[in-house]
Amino acid sequence: MMRMAAVILVFSMGITLFTAVPGKVTAQSDQGLEAVLEPVIEKQMRSAEIAGLAVQVMKDQQTVFAKGWGVADRQTGRPVSTESTLFHGGSLSKVFTATAVMQLLEQNKIRLEDPIVRYVKEVKGKVDPGVTIHHLLTHTGGLAHNNVNTAARDERTLMTLSDYLQKGTDLYALKPPGETIIYSSDGMALLGRMVETVTGKSFAEYVQSNILDVLEMKQTSFLQPPPKPIRSRITTRYHGSKPYTDDYLTNMPPAGDILITAADAIKFAATHLNRENPVLQPETLALMHERHVSHHPLMRGRAYGFNEMVIGGQRMLYHDGASPGTIVRLVLAPERKLAFFIAYNSNSPHLMEKLTELILEHYSIGGEGGASSAGDVSPQQAGKYAGAYRPYMFSTDSFQKIYGLMSQLDVKTDGKGNIVLPKGTYTAVGEGLFYNADELKENLVYFKNNEMYLGTNSFRKLSPYETITVQGIILIGYLLITLMQLLGLAFPAIRRQVKHKSLIWLCAGAQLMGVSALVGLLATLVFIDPLEFVYGVPGYFRVWVYLIILGMLLSICLLYGIMKSKPSSWGALYCVLVVIVQVGCGFWLNSWHLFSGTLI
Incomplete structure (x- = not known):
C-alpha cells in the first residue's frame, strides 16, 4: 500500500513524458550489452518518468561498459555522466x-x-x-x-x-x-x-x-x-515528474x-x-x-x-541504496571478476531488477541453482504455513508499526502442497523449505516456528486481528457507525430524545472530529509520499492525532453531560453509544501507538 501511494501520487499530478538523451559511451563499450539494455532503458524511462540513469560494468578489472541516459536535472538539461554525475x-x-x-x-x-x-x-x-x-x-x-x-x-x-x-x-x-x-x-x-x-x-x-x-x-x-x-x-531527485x-x-x-x-x-x-x-x-x-x-x-x-545473492549457482555480493528520489545498486560477482553499478534519480524500483537480470544473463549468470528435488509435502502440511505475515523490520512499540501493516505478505496454498506468494508458486524441497525456479533472488522461502524467511528478510505470522483485512473492517465499521449516528442527529425525533442542545453539540463534535481524523490519517498514508517521514513526523499528521484525542475528550464531557442533564432513556442510550464508539476508536488507534511520545 505504501508503494501504491507513490503510484497514485504520480497519476494525481499527471504523467509528463520525456525523451531520453543518450550519454557518452566510453571507448571500451560492450556493444552487445548496450543492444540488450538500450531498448529496455529507454522504454522504462519514459513509462516510469525516470529522468536520468547511469550504468557502468567492470570485467577483469577493466571497465567494459559505461553510459549515461537522460538528464541529471530536467530544468537545465544537464546530461547524466558516469564520470561526474553524483x-x-x-x-x-x-x-x-x-x-x-x-x-x-x-x-x-x-x-x-x-x-x-x-x-x-x-x-x-x-x-x-x-x-x-x-x-x-x-x-x-x-x-x-x-x-x-x-x-x-x-x-x-x-x-x-x-x-x-x-x-x-x-x-x-x-x-x-x-x-x-x-x-x-x-x-x-x-x-x-x-x-x-x-x-x-x-x-x-x-x-x-x-x-x-x-x-x-x-x-x-x-x-x-x-x-x-x-x-x-548532484542529480536532482524526482518523485515522478x-x-x-x-x-x-x-x-x-x-x-x-x-x-x-x-x-x-x-x-x-x-x-x-x-x-x-x-x-x-x-x-x-x-x-x-x-x-x-x-x-x-x-x-x-x-x-x-x-548482502548475498546466489543465482545459477553463482554467489555474488551486492547492496542497494535508496533515498527520496534516487535508487542505486552495486553488484560484485567475484568468481566471474565482474562488477556493475546502476543508478537513477527516481523512486521506481522495478527497472533495477530488470537491468540486474539482463546484465547477469548477458554474462551467462542465471538459470536454476540453490535447491533440487521436491520433497513430499501434503496439502495439509503446506496449509499450516498459510496466513498473513508482517516483516520484523519495523518497530511494534512505536507508531512505525503501521509500516508493517502496509507491508503485509499473504501466503496461500494451491491445494497440491505448494506455497503461493505474490512472487509465484513455491514447491517443497524440504521441511518448511519451498523453491521457485523462476525467481531471480528470492527463490527460496523457509517457514519455522510461525515465522517466515524470504531471502534475508524475516516475517512473523499474524493473528487474525492483526491482519490488514480485519483492521480494514474495523476502520470501515467505525466510519459507517459514526456517520449513521451523526446523520441521526438530523432527525427531530432523535434530537427530542437527547433534548439538551449541549449534548447534541458534544455528540456532533466528537463524531466529526473522529471521522475527520481517521479520514485524514488514511489520506496521509495513501496519497502522501511515505518518504516524507524521513524528515520527521509531518505537522498535518500530528493534527489528525490531536483531533482524535480532542474527540475522545469531548466524549468524556458527553458522559458527564448525560449524568448532569438526565436525558430520556433513548437519548441517554444514544449518547452512551457515541461515547463507546469514539473512546473505543481511541483505544484501537492506541494499539498502533498513535498516542506515543513521538507524535504528541
Whole structure:
C-alpha cells in the first residue's frame, strides 16, 4: 500500500513524458550489452518518468561498459555522466561503513565480539549489552529499522551522529541479538559512531582519508552538507515528474547517504574484487566477504556489510541504496571478476531488477541453482504455513508499526502442497523449505516456528486481528457507525430524545472530529509520499492525532453531560453509544501507538 501511494501520487499530478538523451559511451563499450539494455532503458524511462540513469560494468578489472541516459536535472538539461554525475547512494553507504570497521579490526583497535556499548557510551541503557559488532555488521542485532527523523531538509536542522543516536531514534529492539536477520540502519549508524569514538575523527573525515582518498574516488563524499565544488554535479531527485526541492541531508551518514558517481562506485568494487589492494589485507577482505549468517543453509545470507545473492549457482555480493528520489545498486560477482553499478534519480524500483537480470544473463549468470528435488509435502502440511505475515523490520512499540501493516505478505496454498506468494508458486524441497525456479533472488522461502524467511528478510505470522483485512473492517465499521449516528442527529425525533442542545453539540463534535481524523490519517498514508517521514513526523499528521484525542475528550464531557442533564432513556442510550464508539476508536488507534511520545 505504501508503494501504491507513490503510484497514485504520480497519476494525481499527471504523467509528463520525456525523451531520453543518450550519454557518452566510453571507448571500451560492450556493444552487445548496450543492444540488450538500450531498448529496455529507454522504454522504462519514459513509462516510469525516470529522468536520468547511469550504468557502468567492470570485467577483469577493466571497465567494459559505461553510459549515461537522460538528464541529471530536467530544468537545465544537464546530461547524466558516469564520470561526474553524483547520485545519492542511500544505504550503499553501509558497505563503506563495514569496510571502515574491518580496517579497525585489522589494526587490532576492536574485536568483532566486542559489545557496541563499549564504544558508543551514549546508547548505554538503550541497547542490549549483548549486541556485538558482529551482530551489527550482519544485521542480527535485533534492532528495528527506523524510518523517521533520519534526514534533514537543511543544515540548520541537521543532527550530529551522536545527537541522532541519543535524541533522534529510540533504538527499538525486536529480537534478542543473534537470533535472526533484521535489516537496521540504526545498527549501522552505531558502527559509524564507533568509528568516530575509536579514531577521534568524524565518520566522514575517517572514510575520506582512509578509503576515498586512497582509492582516488575524487568525486565521492560523505560530508554533510556536501562540499560546494561538487554540489552542481548532484542529480536532482524526482518523485515522478515532480522534483524534490530540499537538500536531503542525512542524520546518519554511515547508514546513508553517500554521494557517488558510477565511475567511483566501480573503483570501490575493483578494490573488493582485487585481493591485493591498499584498503584491506587479503585475509580481512576474505573474512568480510564470507557468509556469516543465513536463515537456512540453502538460502542466501549476509556477509559483513554486503548482502548475498546466489543465482545459477553463482554467489555474488551486492547492496542497494535508496533515498527520496534516487535508487542505486552495486553488484560484485567475484568468481566471474565482474562488477556493475546502476543508478537513477527516481523512486521506481522495478527497472533495477530488470537491468540486474539482463546484465547477469548477458554474462551467462542465471538459470536454476540453490535447491533440487521436491520433497513430499501434503496439502495439509503446506496449509499450516498459510496466513498473513508482517516483516520484523519495523518497530511494534512505536507508531512505525503501521509500516508493517502496509507491508503485509499473504501466503496461500494451491491445494497440491505448494506455497503461493505474490512472487509465484513455491514447491517443497524440504521441511518448511519451498523453491521457485523462476525467481531471480528470492527463490527460496523457509517457514519455522510461525515465522517466515524470504531471502534475508524475516516475517512473523499474524493473528487474525492483526491482519490488514480485519483492521480494514474495523476502520470501515467505525466510519459507517459514526456517520449513521451523526446523520441521526438530523432527525427531530432523535434530537427530542437527547433534548439538551449541549449534548447534541458534544455528540456532533466528537463524531466529526473522529471521522475527520481517521479520514485524514488514511489520506496521509495513501496519497502522501511515505518518504516524507524521513524528515520527521509531518505537522498535518500530528493534527489528525490531536483531533482524535480532542474527540475522545469531548466524549468524556458527553458522559458527564448525560449524568448532569438526565436525558430520556433513548437519548441517554444514544449518547452512551457515541461515547463507546469514539473512546473505543481511541483505544484501537492506541494499539498502533498513535498516542506515543513521538507524535504528541
